[in-house]
Amino acid sequence: MSYVIGIDLGTSSLKGLLVDKEGNVLITKSSEYELLTPQPKFSEQNPNVWIEALDIVLKEIIEAFPEAASKTEGISFSGQMHSLVLLDENGAPLRNAILWNDVRTSKQCQNIMDKAGQEVIHITKNKALEGFTLPKLLWVKENEPTIWEHAKHFLLPKDYLGFYLTGNKQMEYSDAAGTLLLNVEEKVWSESIAELFELPLSIFPKLVESSEQIGIIKKELAEKFGFTTDIAVFSGGADNACAAVGAGIVEEGMGLASIGTSGVFLSYEPDGQQDYEGKVHYFNHAIKNSFYSMGVTLSAGYSLNWFKNTFAADKSYDQLLSNMDNVAIGSDGLLFTPYIMGERTPYTDSQIRGSFIGMDTRHTLDNFARAVVEGITFSLNDSKILMEENANKQFTRIVSVGGGAKNSDWLQIQADVFNAPVVNLTVEQGPGLGAAMIAAVGLSWFPTMNECVDKFVHYKEEFLPNPENVKKYKKVYEIYKGVYAATKETTHKLHALND
Structure with a gap:
């Protein structure tokens, strides 16, 4: 039997699921971390705590189910949406991640809507709200110019995990749609929004599909976790998208x-x-x-x-x-x-x-x-x-x-x-199962997500109006x-x- 691992990077903990080809969840492990609130309206996390939690969860899965070391084929992610991870030229975080539930950016949101509200809604299909990534980028640019000067890339939380495991930087569409920077219909970064708010396109990551393979786990990490074979890594999805898949x-x-x-x-x-x-x-x-x-x-x-x-x-x-x-x-x-x-x-x-x-x-x-x-x-x-x-x-x-x-x-x-x-x-x-299903489709266990749903998702009771x-x-x-x-x-x- 072969397995996939679904990782759900949440606001308070990281959860990992080991799932077989029949959709059975064999092992579930989790690791908690802190939410930082340095002042009113601020909500942050050090991206390193996600790395530490991932290390713990993958090691514990293999310890609890040793067969996973040699028979796990793929891993994918679900992650909290919108949260900003700013990286320097070496891929190191420049500051704590600004989370989805941080509300310091009301001024930036108002400025976005005043300057280009209808254009933003037309292109991104969404209004500017404090949770989205664009207002967070503008807040850093306006309030932390030294950090902004050294910013060479931005990612979202689960994409930072993908970068950690593979060394490759990218973002898939379901999470990119929550940045307020994606042309949702055309599935490209909006150059006009970037230009309007003076954001260099060089900091934008490559866009990929959720079930696209983004690399394999680095050999030194695979050895650290206990894997004995190459593990394909798939981009994954935003938490709500993965929750929808898992349901x-x-x-x-x-x-x-x-x-x-x-x-x-x-x-x-x-x-x-x-x-x-x-x-x-x-x-x-x-x-x-x-x-x-x-x-x-x-x-x-x-x-x-x-x-x-x-x-x-x-x-x-x-x-x-x-x-x-x-x-x-x-x-x-x-x-x-x-x-x-x-x-x-x-x-x-x-x-x-x-x-x-x-x-x-x-x-x-x-x-x-x-x-x-x-x-x-x-x-x-x-x-x-x-x-x-x-x-x-x-x-x-x-x-x-x-x-x-x-x-x-x-x-x-x-x-x-x-x-x-x-x-x-x-x-x-929840979303962890959706992440596992993305890996299963990425590995061609199933030709389509609908066929994966037929195997993995089962309903219990029906209530009629x-x-x-x-x-x-x-x-x-x-x-x-x-x-x-x-x-x-x-x-x-x-x-x-x-x-």
């Missing part, structure tokens, strides 16, 4: 509802012709010549985590949600908006804050718990509705992953709110949509008091 989102009509700390509603797009005018994110997929659209709820699972820790710290999540099914749709007139850390889609508002609306003496902890779950689901539905209205989409299946896929009542709520069949996965491995519930939720959702406008001015003023 089987590879054909039109499929959507992904991911409820982690943040929430994502993601849709497969068969070509690059769709124009959402920046209302949702639009990126190249990890599957050649395909794309995906994505809306983001900033505080999805985090809203439930905050609520539990604040009001029901003595309860487990299962206990907190155990009576949800006994509460009426709409939580007996109680609404929650999950804007506790601002919101991304559809409002792009960092100052909006969350609300409970409609509280009265009838409401118990169970009402509040269901209201939080419904509010998170409504927020994801905002993204789904944008996709339906702007692209005439019809969702035939939505795959639910993360916290929202672990509770059957919540899965039914999703089916009823989305008005579409919702399924969960038999085994949920209940027509009566759908009608009730449509009425509640219409009321929910009015809360943002009704509370915006008030919450902005409150936020300003503490800013």
